[in-house]
Amino acid sequence: MVEPVTFVVWLIVLPLAWAAAAFVTGERIGAWLGVVGSAIQTFLVVWMVATWHVAVPVIHRVGGWGAPLGIDLTVDGLALAMLLLTQVVSLPLTIYARSYFSEDASKSRHFWPLAGFLITGLNALFVSADLFNIYVTLEIVGLSAVSLVAIGGGKAQISAALRYLFATLIGSGAYLLGVALIYGAFGSVSLATLIPLVGSNPPQAFALAGLLMLFGLMLKTALFPFHYWLPPAHGGAAAPVSALLSALVVKASFYLTLRLWTELFASIADDIAWIPALLGAGAILWGSWRAIQAIRIKMLIAYSTVAQLGYLFLVFPLLPGQDAIRATVMQACAHGAAKAAMFAAAGVLIKATGQDTMAGLAGMTGRLPLTLFAFGLAGMTLMGLPPSSGFLAKWQLIEAGMARDLWIIPVVALAGGLLTAVYIFRILSFAFLLSPSSVKIATVPRVQEWTAFALAAGSVLLGLRGVELMALLPGQVP
Amino acid sequence: MKRAIVIAAALVFGGLLINAIVDLPSSPVNLRIAVADNMAKSGVSHPVTAVLLNFRGYDTLLEIAVLLLALIGLMAAGPMLPPPPNQPADAMLQKLARIATPPVIVVGGYLLWAGAFRPGGAFQAGAVLAAAMVLLHLSGLLSAWNAQLLPLARRVILVGGFVLFLCVSVALLAAGSLLQYPPEQAGLLILLIESGLTLSLAAILAGLFLFLSRDNGGAP
Amino acid sequence: MSSELLFAVVGALIFTLGVAGTILVANLLRRILAFNLMGSGAFLVLVGLAQRGGESDPVPHAMVLTGIVVAVAATALALALLRKQHEVKDSEEELTEIDDG
Numbered sequence: 001m002v003e004p005v006t007f008v009v010w011l012i013v014l015p016l017a018w019a020a021a022a023f024v025t026g027e028r029i030g031a032w033l034g035v036v037g038s039a040i041q042t043f044l045v046v047w048m049v050a051t052w053h054v055a056v057p058v059i060h061r062v063g064g065w066g067a068p069l070g071i072d073l074t075v076d077g078l079a080l081a082m083l084l085l086t087q088v089v090s091l092p093l094t095i096y097a098r099s100y101f102s103e104d105a106s107k108s109r110h111f112w113p114l115a116g117f118l119i120t121g122l123n124a125l126f127v128s129a130d131l132f133n134i135y136v137t138l139e140i141v142g143l144s145a146v147s148l149v150a151i152g153g154g155k156a157q158i159s160a161a162l163r164y165l166f167a168t169l170i171g172s173g174a175y176l177l178g179v180a181l182i183y184g185a186f187g188s189v190s191l192a193t194l195i196p197l198v199g200s201n202p203p204q205a206f207a208l209a210g211l212l213m214l215f216g217l218m219l220k221t222a223l224f225p226f227h228y229w230l231p232p233a234h235g236g237a238a239a240p241v242s243a244l245l246s247a248l249v250v251k252a253s254f255y256l257t258l259r260l261w262t263e264l265f266a267s268i269a270d271d272i273a274w275i276p277a278l279l280g281a282g283a284i285l286w287g288s289w290r291a292i293q294a295i296r297i298k299m300l301i302a303y304s305t306v307a308q309l310g311y312l313f314l315v316f317p318l319l320p321g322q323d324a325i326r327a328t329v330m331q332a333c334a335h336g337a338a339k340a341a342m343f344a345a346a347g348v349l350i351k352a353t354g355q356d357t358m359a360g361l362a363g364m365t366g367r368l369p370l371t372l373f374a375f376g377l378a379g380m381t382l383m384g385l386p387p388s389s390g391f392l393a394k395w396q397l398i399e400a401g402m403a404r405d406l407w408i409i410p411v412v413a414l415a416g417g418l419l420t421a422v423y424i425f426r427i428l429s430f431a432f433l434l435s436p437s438s439v440k441i442a443t444v445p446r447v448q449e450w451t452a453f454a455l456a457a458g459s460v461l462l463g464l465r466g467v468e469l470m471a472l473l474p475g476q477v478p
Numbered sequence: 479m480k481r482a483i484v485i486a487a488a489l490v491f492g493g494l495l496i497n498a499i500v501d502l503p504s505s506p507v508n509l510r511i512a513v514a515d516n517m518a519k520s521g522v523s524h525p526v527t528a529v530l531l532n533f534r535g536y537d538t539l540l541e542i543a544v545l546l547l548a549l550i551g552l553m554a555a556g557p558m559l560p561p562p563p564n565q566p567a568d569a570m571l572q573k574l575a576r577i578a579t580p581p582v583i584v585v586g587g588y589l590l591w592a593g594a595f596r597p598g599g600a601f602q603a604g605a606v607l608a609a610a611m612v613l614l615h616l617s618g619l620l621s622a623w624n625a626q627l628l629p630l631a632r633r634v635i636l637v638g639g640f641v642l643f644l645c646v647s648v649a650l651l652a653a654g655s656l657l658q659y660p661p662e663q664a665g666l667l668i669l670l671i672e673s674g675l676t677l678s679l680a681a682i683l684a685g686l687f688l689f690l691s692r693d694n695g696g697a698p
Numbered sequence: 699m700s701s702e703l704l705f706a707v708v709g710a711l712i713f714t715l716g717v718a719g720t721i722l723v724a725n726l727l728r729r730i731l732a733f734n735l736m737g738s739g740a741f742l743v744l745v746g747l748a749q750r751g752g753e754s755d756p757v758p759h760a761m762v763l764t765g766i767v768v769a770v771a772a773t774a775l776a777l778a779l780l781r782k783q784h785e786v787k788d789s790e791e792e793l794t795e796i797d798d799g
Contacts, residue, residue: 006651009651009655009656013644013647013648013656016543016644017641017644019547020546020637020640020641020644023546023550023633023636023637024630024633024634024637060655060656061655062535062536062655062656062657062658063532063533063534063535063536063655063656063657063658063659064654064655064658065516065533068507068509068512069509069512069513069516069533070533070534070536071534071536071537106626110550110551110553110554111554113547113550114547114550114551114554117543117546117547117550120543121543124540132537132761132764133534133536133537133540135765135768136537136540136541136544136764136768137540139544139768139771139772140540140543140544140547143544143547143548143551143771143772143775144547144551146551146775146779147547147548147550147551147552147554147555147775148554150551150554150555150779150782151554151555153554153555153782153786154786155783155786155787158555158779158782158783158786159783161555161779162726162776162779162780162783165772165775165776165779166720166729166733166776169733169736169772169776170717170720170733170736172772173713173716173717173733173736173737173740176737176740176765177713177736177739177740177743179744180740180741180743180744180747180758181498181499181743183505183744183747183748183757183758183761184499184502184505184706184743184744184747184748185502185503185505186505186506186507187505187506187507187508187509187755188505188507188509189761193507197506197507203498203501203502203503204497204498204501205498205499205501205502208494208495208498481722484718484721484722485718485722488714488715488717488718489714491714491717492710492711492714495710495713495714496707496710496711499703499706499707499710499743499747500703500707502747504751505751508751508755509755509756509757510751510753510754510755510756510757513756513757525756526756526759526760526763528756529756529757529759529760530760530763530764533757534757534760534761534764537760537761537764538764541764541767541768544767544768544771545767545768545770545771547771548771548772548774548775549771549774551775551778552774552775552778555778555779555782558781558782558785601763601767683770686770686774689778690777690778690781
């Protein structure tokens with residue numbers, strides 16, 4: 001009987017293998033390897049979810065040594081939810097990317113190895129229980145994301161990639177110094193060893209390390225006001241890359257922020273919890289405002305990401321309550337699926353109309369109904385309309401805020417929903433209300449439209465099956 | 479003005495940092511003892527190599543992935559401008575490079591083998607070999623690499639060491655966990671992995687330079 | 699302050715220099731150097747703190763070796779992107795404001 005625990009190792013090894021193979025074999029076989037690899041990974045993670053027992057986190061001791069000498073991989077409910085999100089979103093995206101890059105061999109040649117490394121980095125990051133190992137996985141994710149943005153070598157992509165690289169390196173550098181201080185203070189970098197050691201009176205270096213690491217991670221998550229690198233990178237990259245970045249990469253550093261906040265730095269967390277909440281509120285307001293003003297489609301979607309990430313941080317004063325964690329996981333998954341769908345749909349629209357402004361979308365409802373429908377469904381999730389998962393996430397967030405009499409949080413969440421509606425309806429209005437133009441549109445392979453639709457439908461249907469996702473996490477399910 | 483604020487903030491931060499470091503009590507966990515206790519089972523006799531390739535070998539596996547992916551990112555950024563017309567190479571420099579390369583290869587091989595019992599190992603050996611390749615390129619004996627037309631053999635060498643490491647790690651999964659070396663064969667397996675890594679690392683590190691160079695070497 | 703902590707303190711100073719450099723320095727090549735300073739400072743802190751007990755602890759040494767390789771990879775990627783940007787823009791200038799549309 002194969003223990004599901006070993007599947008977590010395969011979730012790390014498989015993408016490494018197909019990334020290396022894709023580099024050697026080139027674009028045609030590489031694309032096929034990527035799709036098949038993602039499918040197998042999705043199967044494995046679904047099997048893990050099906051056989052999951054909430055109470056007991058699963059530990060894999062790499063090398064058999066065990067922490068603190070060796071490195072441990074720990075799978076608990078939160079990690080499993082993130083693994084599920086990663087595999088389920090990347091599978092349609094690999095199918096989409098295979099079609100998207102099919103005409104341009106020079107770009108796809110490097111997309112597949114880089115995408116494989118990115119997925120490895122994400123999977124390895126979610127299950128790592130060792131602070132220094134987390135640093136290495138952060139670098140895998142960061143450098144592969146930067147390289148993916150740079151694919152193609154256009155002026156905008158290179159500048160955006162360089163800006164992104166600088167931001168991510170500052171974040172990594174701050175995080176690394178934090179790890180150095182923690183090792184100096186405690187003699188270990190293993191989370192399981194450290195948590196019991198942090199007593200009521202930790203040395204000064206501990207608080208400083210906490211601030212450094214949390215700052216570094218927030219910079220990588222593009223929390224306002226450190227979001228400056230995100231719109232050019234996500235708005236300028238190729239559509240499948242933007243989807244992967246907005247849906248998954250920013251969630252990785254957020255996941256680490258959440259984990260370190262609630263587990264390692266719980267003692268200093270309560271005093272500074274208002275800071276991420278305030279910055280999150282700022283992100284929602286500023287990001288939505290810039291999205292409303294945007295002229296280019298992908299810029300609108302990128303600023304929408306900045307805004308939606310604010311919801312994730314809004315919940316920090318409510319931590320470490322289980323209801324708050326469930327709300328934030330639901331929001332992360334809802335946004336992941338919806339944003340991936342939105343970028344995929346945008347990619348189809350841009351290819352079809354040959355330009356990337358919203359004004360050029362006139363009359364697309366008749367020409368590309370499936371894609372517009374997918375865009376609309378994704379928008380529904382972002383706005384938080386029932387029965388989508390976005391609605392469920394907002395509902396949980398509001399309930400958690402009201403339970404603690406922190407009324408400002410539900411108010412900001414609802415205001416954000418209204419602002420989201422403004423820019424979603426704005427872009428849809430271009431497609432629906434304006435009269436169809438007589439411009440010829442390029443034919444886009446149907447598979448791209450269908451994968452965008454699948455992701456969008458998934459984000460809505462997740463709302464109906466939200467209870468099962470929440471069952472992965474500990475605590476009372478309402 | 480911005481300059482003044484940043485410098486002031488940096489001074490404050492530096493002060494806090496130094497204060498925190500000076501105030502540190504001795505650490506509760508002492509991994510040095512844990513490493514020393516397990517050295518016999520690790521297969522090598524140098525503690526840093528044991529940590530790098532055995533106890534924390536998973537970090538090393540991922541770090542090779544980082545290096546490989548940086549190389550691919552470098553290739554992905556797009557073709558550089560075509561090389562300028564050939565400049566004649568300096569004969570003295572070429573002679574020096576030709577004489578220097580064989581001893582450098584020997585040094586690399588020694589570093590690889592010595593890593594088991596003194597500072598050394600795959601990274602150092604790979605770096606030394608890569609330096610030899612860069613020297614050959616700069617003296618005009620080795621032409622730059624083209625990211626668009628990379629021959630299959632070179633691609634295999636670039637990923638080969640990493641793939642070997644990955645395969646050995648996964649094969650050991652049958653024994654228990656990832657990278658769990660059986661104590662009797664640990665030394666041999668580590669040497670095998672390090673040899674593969676040396677070749678790949680030399681290629682990757684040299685590639686980081688050779689893909690960016692626009693020089694065609696002395697080749698006509 | 700004992701002599702053992704000297705390395706760690708110097709590492710802290712180098713890190714601070716690096717951070718100030720990344721924010722203040724305009725020239726991108728020098729900014730990449732500032733990042734390397736940040737990394738080197740953090741490594742020095744790690745290794746400096748490892749040997750304050752008398753005998754040196756091998757685990758931070760291995761971590762620093764790993765960190766150096768990661769830093770090399772990141773620097774190579776940064777230099778390649780800088781080089782490509784230089785080619786595309788055809789002049790020595792800073793990052794311009796990206797058109798946010």
